[in-house]
Amino acid sequence: MTQLIDLRRRGLLRGSGITVLSASAVALLAGCEKMASAQASNGASVANDVGILNTALALENEAISAYQLGAQSGLLQKPVLEVAVLFQTHHKEHRDALIATIRKLGGTPVPAKSDAEVAQALNAASLKNQTDVLRLAQRLEKGAANAYIGVIPSFGDRNLAQVSARLAADEAMHWTVLTQALKDPLPAKALSFGA
């Protein structure tokens, strides 16, 4: 797995911190700078988009907790542990970007559930080894990618639909790495996501 990801980037990501909007979050939002004013006259559409973004935020918060639980479980060894931390960093950047966008549109970001609540909902107590943790992460990443694809037709703003596609691409990348780590076969057919 280390051959698939250049973990030297991790230091840069960690160094950027999460208290300020990350560079990628700023880039993600760059195409959406005008949408708040452009959509001001269409309140229902904006409210619906905020609703979608808040659901996405809840999904990202769950993913951050899931990787936290995995990292703290003692079940992950290097280099898998480092990759899990890197993926959690990606999800934190997604979270930051979503929160910034929700606020830009006049909405209120949903609060995150506690790690303990997420652990119970995901039945984390049943995880006994590294493979169990990877399987859970793989399942969640595929679900997240498909969720982002499945909401694309519902966005009123096409820029946000594009953001959703970019988020789905990140989740699909995570799924692919996890699938390789588990030595699962890659999909035999094309268009395996969103299906």
Place this chain on the structure above:
Amino acid sequence: MRLPARPRVLALAVLALAAAAPAAAADAAHGQELYESRCGGCHSLDANRVGPAHRGVYGRKAGSAANFNYSTAVKGSTVVWEEKTLDAWLTNPQALIPGQRMNFRVALPADRADIIAYLRQQSGK
């Protein structure tokens, strides 16, 4: 193209049979695969996550899963989840219950039917 009388009758008969044939039965096993890959990002059968727990959803009133924080729109809805309402929901949630928070759509009717068959099976209906 105008068919001679006999082939025309045969063609009409075939069309009539096709129209009378029942739609392909929904496949709950395929529905499970779809549920896990498409719905599993936010939902589980037995736990409230981003979305509410789904076991027992078939036949249940919208917004009535225990301990889930629903949108005002869903909580106030009179929709009861069965074939038609679930199909409409998965086609376009906002069209069925404006103000909801799901917004996830399943484009193909056969996929929706299979997911609904799985949810119905898991609800013991």
